[in-house]
Amino acid sequence: MELLSDSIVLSRMQFALTAIFHILWPVLTTGMGIYLVIVEGLWLKTRNPDYYLHAHFWSKFYVLNFGIGVATGIPMEFQFGTNWAPFSEAVGNFFGSVIGFEASWAFMLEAAFLGIMLFGWERVNPTIHYLSTILVAVGANLSTLWILTANSWMQTPAGGELVNGKFVVHDYFEAILNPFMINSVLHMFFATLETSLFVIGGISAWYILQRRNTAFFSKSLKIVLAAAIAVAPLQIYIGHLSGEQVYHYQPTKLAAMEAQWKFSPAGKPADWSLLAIPNAKAEKNDWEITIPNALGYILEFKQNLSQPVRGLKEWKPEDRPKMVGLIYYSFRIMIGIGFFFAGLMLLSSLQWLRGKLSADNISQQRWLMWGWVFAAPLGYIAVESGWIVRCVGRQPWVLYGQIRTVDAASHLPASNVLVSLTSFTTVYTLLFIAALYFSSRIIRTGPNLDLPIPGVEITKPAVDTTPAEFVPDERPVEAQQ
Amino acid sequence: METLQYFLPQVWFVILAFFLFLYVILDGFDLGVGILSLTSSDEQRRGILMTSLSNIWDANETWLVLMAGGLFGAFPLAYSTILNALYIPILIMIFGFIFRGVAFEFRELSQRKIFWNLAFGVGSFTAALGQGFALGAVLKGIKVDETGHFIGSTWDWLSLPSILVALTLIQGYVLIGSTYLVWKTTGELQNTHYKTGKLAAWTTLIGAVFITITTPIIYEGARMRLFQQPLVYIFALIPVLGVWLIWQLLQSLNRKEERAPFIWTILLFVLTFLGLGLIIFPYIIPRQITIYEAAADPSSLVIMIIFIGFLIPVMLFYNLYQYIVFRGKVTGGEYGE
Numbered sequence: 067m068e069l070l071s072d073s074i075v076l077s078r079m080q081f082a083l084t085a086i087f088h089i090l091w092p093v094l095t096t097g098m099g100i101y102l103v104i105v106e107g108l109w110l111k112t113r114n115p116d117y118y119l120h121a122h123f124w125s126k127f128y129v130l131n132f133g134i135g136v137a138t139g140i141p142m143e144f145q146f147g148t149n150w151a152p153f154s155e156a157v158g159n160f161f162g163s164v165i166g167f168e169a170s171w172a173f174m175l176e177a178a179f180l181g182i183m184l185f186g187w188e189r190v191n192p193t194i195h196y197l198s199t200i201l202v203a204v205g206a207n208l209s210t211l212w213i214l215t216a217n218s219w220m221q222t223p224a225g226g227e228l229v230n231g232k233f234v235v236h237d238y239f240e241a242i243l244n245p246f247m248i249n250s251v252l253h254m255f256f257a258t259l260e261t262s263l264f265v266i267g268g269i270s271a272w273y274i275l276q277r278r279n280t281a282f283f284s285k286s287l288k289i290v291l292a293a294a295i296a297v298a299p300l301q302i303y304i305g306h307l308s309g310e311q312v313y314h315y316q317p318t319k320l321a322a323m324e325a326q327w328k329f330s331p332a333g334k335p336a337d338w339s340l341l342a343i344p345n346a347k348a349e350k351n352d353w354e355i356t357i358p359n360a361l362g363y364i365l366e367f368k369q370n371l372s373q374p375v376r377g378l379k380e381w382k383p384e385d386r387p388k389m390v391g392l393i394y395y396s397f398r399i400m401i402g403i404g405f406f407f408a409g410l411m412l413l414s415s416l417q418w419l420r421g422k423l424s425a426d427n428i429s430q431q432r433w434l435m436w437g438w439v440f441a442a443p444l445g446y447i448a449v450e451s452g453w454i455v456r457c458v459g460r461q462p463w464v465l466y467g468q469i470r471t472v473d474a475a476s477h478l479p480a481s482n483v484l485v486s487l488t489s490f491t492t493v494y495t496l497l498f499i500a501a502l503y504f505s506s507r508i509i510r511t512g513p514n515l516d517l518p519i520p521g522v523e524i525t526k527p528a529v530d531t532t533p534a535e536f537v538p539d540e541r542p543v544e545a546q547q
Numbered sequence: 548m549e550t551l552q553y554f555l556p557q558v559w560f561v562i563l564a565f566f567l568f569l570y571v572i573l574d575g576f577d578l579g580v581g582i583l584s585l586t587s588s589d590e591q592r593r594g595i596l597m598t599s600l601s602n603i604w605d606a607n608e609t610w611l612v613l614m615a616g617g618l619f620g621a622f623p624l625a626y627s628t629i630l631n632a633l634y635i636p637i638l639i640m641i642f643g644f645i646f647r648g649v650a651f652e653f654r655e656l657s658q659r660k661i662f663w664n665l666a667f668g669v670g671s672f673t674a675a676l677g678q679g680f681a682l683g684a685v686l687k688g689i690k691v692d693e694t695g696h697f698i699g700s701t702w703d704w705l706s707l708p709s710i711l712v713a714l715t716l717i718q719g720y721v722l723i724g725s726t727y728l729v730w731k732t733t734g735e736l737q738n739t740h741y742k743t744g745k746l747a748a749w750t751t752l753i754g755a756v757f758i759t760i761t762t763p764i765i766y767e768g769a770r771m772r773l774f775q776q777p778l779v780y781i782f783a784l785i786p787v788l789g790v791w792l793i794w795q796l797l798q799s800l801n802r803k804e805e806r807a808p809f810i811w812t813i814l815l816f817v818l819t820f821l822g823l824g825l826i827i828f829p830y831i832i833p834r835q836i837t838i839y840e841a842a843a844d845p846s847s848l849v850i851m852i853i854f855i856g857f858l859i860p861v862m863l864f865y866n867l868y869q870y871i872v873f874r875g876k877v878t879g880g881e882y883g884e
Binding site for chain 2: 132136151152154157159161170190238507
């Protein structure tokens, strides 16, 4: 196959694969970090043991995801050098610094305090422990800040110019605060949070459906529902703002997202394609359902376009994204999921207001609970779709409008990249299966509700009635001797 | 401006060397413990070994991520050329990291622990091996054109000297891993690692002697540097100090001291780093690209000092803090809830 002998194509496939796989794990840890801050705060405030047990139970998912996130994150950093050496050299001045900021601001903070958060319950006082949990969440989210800053800059390069193939920075703060930066950071921040909320909600709903610890899990469901009331609509709004920015800054991507082949002038309404089969060869949609005059409303809530929407045909094929169908449908999938989340949130809130989500009657809401279970994996799909729109839509550029992806790849023997790509595919498939298996095992085992609660005296029966039973020693290591 | 052109890259050379040094010490014992776990006979022991790392392995590994990020920002040309040239050793290291990283949590959750024990041990070994090859290749030199881009072949990194460096690095990691376990464990487990520590001290010494002798013979560049006045006096002192440190280390292991062996080993690593630094500086790719040629723009280096440099004390503080929180011997094989 011709494809397999082109090391640039292989490097692109490898980057796509490793990025798509890697993002699955930090999405949960960044969002769930905030949830853990909430439940530990509730525990400290109310001293209700349930919140303490919630913190313990969900942190099991946290640490599982964190481990895989770290292990799959390292290849991302090194790949810039191994497979994209010309890119790294050209943009090192800015992009490289930001990768360094991410490591020093975010990774180190999260890694150092994670140990205390997980294993330090009995080694530090509650305030320090809570502070550690907060710093873990802060660290994880700072990672979102920096990596989205770096990626936004690839979408809308600012703060300098290319001189002899190297990006020379004139103003660092202009480069950091590039046009896409704030919206993109917020969009990803809410994406990780929303995905995590619906994962936690989905797992809680599963227990409620099984009638296992219903009262316990109705608590977590309500916490995430309360958060989703704010997050789900906000995310739709920020998503809209991001779309508007694409309209202003990345005409080729917008044309691909909406499968627009022809020029639509400003000051007039234009048709919006709801569903279509884009055909890149014929430069048209083979089949489509359009909604007349709706494009202006979709882009800006106005009937008339404030600036022209350019059609894909206006660019030469090598100057526009190739995979129009992928971009077009990924975009629609992401939006569909965003609205599904908002709908599920509204429906659940309604039932909550009607008093149908109390611990006694929540398990009767079977359809609603199945809705939450169904929603659990959707956040991941939305995140992946969004990133596909963002990065496949940016093509053929790696640095939008300035450096082409084909010019950014290292000159490597194709066989090397083929071997590494195959290895990543194999290893990541195994990791994925193992992670699903171990997650389902955590779920099946369920929360350990017999954990000793700090500050609560354990009343033991005077005579041990079940001497044959193995009692795990839960005391701190020093006390076990 | 003239002085800045020299001063800033030098500052970053020192900062990155410091990050790399911390990494080699901290992940060195981390990987060393992993390699030693391959020799562990029973499950409980392996449990203790992994528990002794459970709260710190990711922070330790993060020093490398930080070093690489810093290298990318401060010396983009070196970052891209070195990694491009070392495609295979880097991949060897990465896959080692993946397996050992996920093993911590997977082993906890798994009922068939043997598979993840193996992933942890073999992963640690593989990661160390990849690093050793990478170090050996950089010391040997990377073929570049006049613009500093890599023009060698995929297998340039593999040579007898780089194999020697890789094996010695693994011995060094086993040594520091052993002395770390002497510090963190008790009883029979501690006894075992007094023995592995002694053995590793000897094998490291043999490797170091070989490298010290062969380096000036094989590499003209290193030879010129070594016999340059007045550096020759420092270079003459390093092997003497090294032998003295190893002797002190062996003594402390014989006396069954608990912390001293770890500290002597760290001092050995410091000495090695000083020696390497003096041979390499002011190059970042020996004999090819100097730090001044590879450096990013001065404004980038200044911004990075503000955004990263000032955080160094903070990072050191909270890393140290968590070592203090988890001080003391590790006895249980359980993580604890």
